[in-house]
Structure formats: C-alpha cells, structure tokens
Amino acid sequence: MPSSRTEQPRLVLASASPRRLALLNQIGVTPARLVPADMDETPEKNELPRSLAKRLARNKAEISHRAVEQDPELKGAFVLAADTVVAVGRRILPKPELSDEGATCLRLLSGRAHRVFTAVCLITPAGKCRQKLVETRVRFKRLSRDEIESYLASGEWEGKAGGYAIQGRAGAFVTRLVGSYTNVVGLPLFETVTLLEGNRFPVSHGWGEGL
Numbered sequence: 001m002p003s004s005r006t007e008q009p010r011l012v013l014a015s016a017s018p019r020r021l022a023l024l025n026q027i028g029v030t031p032a033r034l035v036p037a038d039m040d041e042t043p044e045k046n047e048l049p050r051s052l053a054k055r056l057a058r059n060k061a062e063i064s065h066r067a068v069e070q071d072p073e074l075k076g077a078f079v080l081a082a083d084t085v086v087a088v089g090r091r092i093l094p095k096p097e098l099s100d101e102g103a104t105c106l107r108l109l110s111g112r113a114h115r116v117f118t119a120v121c122l123i124t125p126a127g128k129c130r131q132k133l134v135e136t137r138v139r140f141k142r143l144s145r146d147e148i149e150s151y152l153a154s155g156e157w158e159g160k161a162g163g164y165a166i167q168g169r170a171g172a173f174v175t176r177l178v179g180s181y182t183n184v185v186g187l188p189l190f191e192t193v194t195l196l197e198g199n200r201f202p203v204s205h206g207w208g209e210g211l
C-alpha cells in the first residue's frame with residue numbers, strides 16, 4: 001500500500017532469467033520480488049513462433065500473478081513476464097540443453113537470417129493483462145565447423161532460445177540486426193517502458209539520481 005506520494009508501485013518479475021533482471025535494473029526498475037513461473041514450454045502442434053511467445057508470456061504472468069495474490073506482502077503488485085522465441089521461418093528453435101541440439105541450431109542459423117520474438121506481458125494491480133510482441137531480425141555470418149565447435153565448448157548457448165546469446169561471444173556472429181537489440185537478449189526495453197508507463201507504473205520518474 002503506497003504510504004507517500006513519491007512511493008513507487010511494486011513490481012514482481014515473473015522470471016528466473018538473470019538477463020531479464022539485469023535489463024530491468026538497467027532502466028532503474030528494481031522488482032520487489034522474483035516469482036518465476038515453472039511451466040511446460042513445449043509448442044503446440046503447428047503453433048506459430050509469435051503465438052507461442054505470446055501464450056507463454058501470458059501463462060508465466062498469470063501463474064506468477066496467482067502466487068502474488070496469495071501473498072499479503074505482494075498482493076496488488078504489477079507482474080511482468082516475458083518469453084523469447086527464435087525462429088527460422090515457421091520453425092521454432094529449441095532452448096538446447098544438449099550439445100547436439102545446440103549444434104543443430106547453429107548449423108541452421110549459419111549464413112541465414114532469423115527472427116527473434118519476445119512477448120512481454122504485464123498484469124496490472126486491477127488484474128488486467130496487457131501484452132506486447134516485439135520482433136527483431138538477425139543475420140548470422142556463415143559459421144565454420146571450428147567456430148561451431150568452439151562456441152559449443154563455451155557453454156554460452158545452454159538454455160538460451162535458438163542456442164546462442166547475442167550478449168556473449170555470439171555477438172560476433174551477427175552481420176545484421178533490424179529492430180531491438182534488448183529484445184534478443186530477452187526484454188525489449190523501449191516497449192517494456194512504454195507498457196509500464198502506459199499502465200501507471202512510472203519508470204523514468206527518478207532518473208535524475210542515475211549515472
């Protein structure tokens with residue numbers, strides 16, 4: 001319950017991703033709590049990449065919101081969730097855990113353009129669900145067998161959508177990017193701020209005290 005007129009409303013981040021937390025912190029937003037949603041992220045039959053991202057972001061937000069509403073300390077907080085999907089055409093790439101799967105992703109991405117979709121879902125204190133879907137086009141250089149091998153040895157791909165992390169070594173594979181860079185990392189900052197501010201969660205309010 002806000003006690004003074006300068007008090008910021010509370011935000012719960014429905015994510016276990018350290019990248020999402022770091023991106024939120026980058027814009028001066030500190031979640032009151034992390035309440036990740038544990039759920040099956042398997043695509044449905046014939047599900048399109050953008051539909052999958054939207055469905056999963058919404059489900060994550062709703063699961064987390066239910067837990068938040070049960071918690072007297074958090075009840076009434078905003079809940080923010082996101083889901084990132086990498087696709088080549090209609091083909092959805094996995095979040096590989098095994099190096100074979102990681103190699104398949106990299107061979108598929110090599111020398112080609114692909115799309116990264118991140119859906120962001122915000123549940124307001126009034127229980128309204130607001131979503132945005134952001135698309136970024138990324139092109140990779142042609143990857144040699146050695147480059148694929150040494151990237152796999154780095155382990156940076158594990159559990160990342162499409163089997164790479166643009167914020168790490170794979171940044172050097174990118175020959176072209178159209179759209180939001182932070183969208184690829186997992187949380188499109190421009191659109192997230194627009195979503196938050198459009199729903200009465202001020203973000204840039206206290207920026208005078210920043211860097």
Ligand SMILES: Cc1cn([C@H]2C[C@H](O)[C@@H](COP(=O)(O)OP(=O)(O)OP(=O)(O)O)O2)c(=O)[nH]c1=O
Pocket residue numbers: 014015016017019020036037041060082083084085086095116159160161162164165166167184185186
């Ligand atoms: C393409 C790409 C993805 N990723 C990451 C972002 C996400 O963490 C992950 C995509 O999986 P997600 O299912 O979106 O997120 P997650 O399971 O890691 O976290 P949570 O559901 O708890 O929020 O891949 C990068 O870090 N860099 C990249 O370049």
